[in-house]
Every structure is written in structure tokens, then in C-alpha cells.
Amino acid sequence: MRHDGALCGAGREDSMRRDAVNYTLVGLAVVVAFGLQFFTLLAITGSRGASTRYLARFDDVTGLRPGAPVLYQGYRIGQVADIVPERDAALRYRVELALRSDWPIPDDSLAQLQASGLLADVRIAIRGGQSATMLAAGGALASAGGGDVFAAMNELADELTLLTRDRVRPLVETLATRVDSIAGSIDTGLPPLVAESRALLARLNQAADQVNALVGEDNRQAIGGTLADLRSLAADLRETHAQT
Incomplete structure (x- = not known):
């Protein structure tokens, strides 16, 4: 009995050890998953490492939101940290940019709003300048408003x-008038044409009947006799001419 009890106790201890190992592995897997998610999020938002703040001012920030990417010559170097309205002579918006500290920016660079597509989020694209002087931390970038996709679409819609x-509708109306005129002419001229065609067919049928009557059996025999008489007459004339 004691031996059986010892075996049961050892089995329970082994089961507990296996459970502890399994729980440890599950915990490690969860930690690794969260770590991967965290680093992926950092990579997406461009928040890796130390960042330096810069400023850019725009008259219109439609579609721009905090967290929007900031690109330098097409390469992501940070994100929009904040958007603050400023009222002076006119309303403008101060956009704070959190950019990589190890990425120098020439002080004549230009920041511009940019949208890669109709449904894409607006981002800031920095076009690098040629100056040898780098922009200091907290400095303001020269800025220019980007092309508004919706405004361009509205302008295109107005032009269409x-x-x-001015052009397509008058052309369609003229074409419709011409088609109606042609259809009216056809409607007016077609009935007399059909009537004349029927009369012509009737006359052709009558002429065919007359030809059939002309070349009937009796007439063919009469014509055959006439031709025979003509041949006999021609022979007599030849004999008379030969005798003379």
C-alpha cells in the first residue's frame, strides 16, 4: 500500500512539473507575441530611437492627422506629432513633426502635403534642399500646400x-433632329414607293401572262409554219436568181 501511495505521489509531481513547463512555454509565447507586435508597431509608426521636433505651417490640413507619416525624398523618417491652429492675420495650422534625430535636414528643405491616392491618408513629404546648413531642432520648415485631390476632382467635374x-448636348440635339427628319422622310416617301412597287409587279405579271399566251402551242405551230413558208420562199428566190 505504501508503495502504491508513493507511485501516486510521484505521478502527481510529474504531472505538476509538466503543467508548470507548459504554462511557462505559453507565457513565453505570449511575451514574444506582444514583443513582436510592439516592435512592428514601432516600425510602422516610425517611432524608433530618439526623435527631434520640427515645425511646418500650412493654410489647410484637410485629411492630415497626428501619426501621419513624414517622408524625406520618399523615405519615412518620422510622423506628425501634433496639429495646432494659430490665429494671427489669418488662420494657419502649426504642424509639429517628430523626426529621427540622426537624420539631418537642410534648412532650405520644403515640406508639402501629399496624398498617394483618392482614398489614401494625407502625409507630409519633405523635399531635401541644397543648403550646407542643417535645420536646428525646433526650426520651421518652408511649406507648401499639396494638391487637393477632391478639389481637382471637383474642377474636373465642372469642366466635364x-x-x-456646351458641346455634347447641342451635338446630340442636332443628331436627334436629323434622325427625326430622316425618319419623317422615310415615313412620307415609303408608302407611295411601296404602292408603285406593287403596281410594277402587277404589270410585270401581266406582261409575263401575255408572253406566255403569245408563245402558246397554237401560236408556236403558226410561227413554225410561217418560218417554213419563209424558207421555201427563200429557196424559190435563189432558184429564180440562178436561172437569170
């Missing part, structure tokens, strides 16, 4: 509307 109203 004008084109349709």
Missing part, C-alpha cells in the same frame, strides 16, 4: 459639365 452642356 461645361463640355457636356
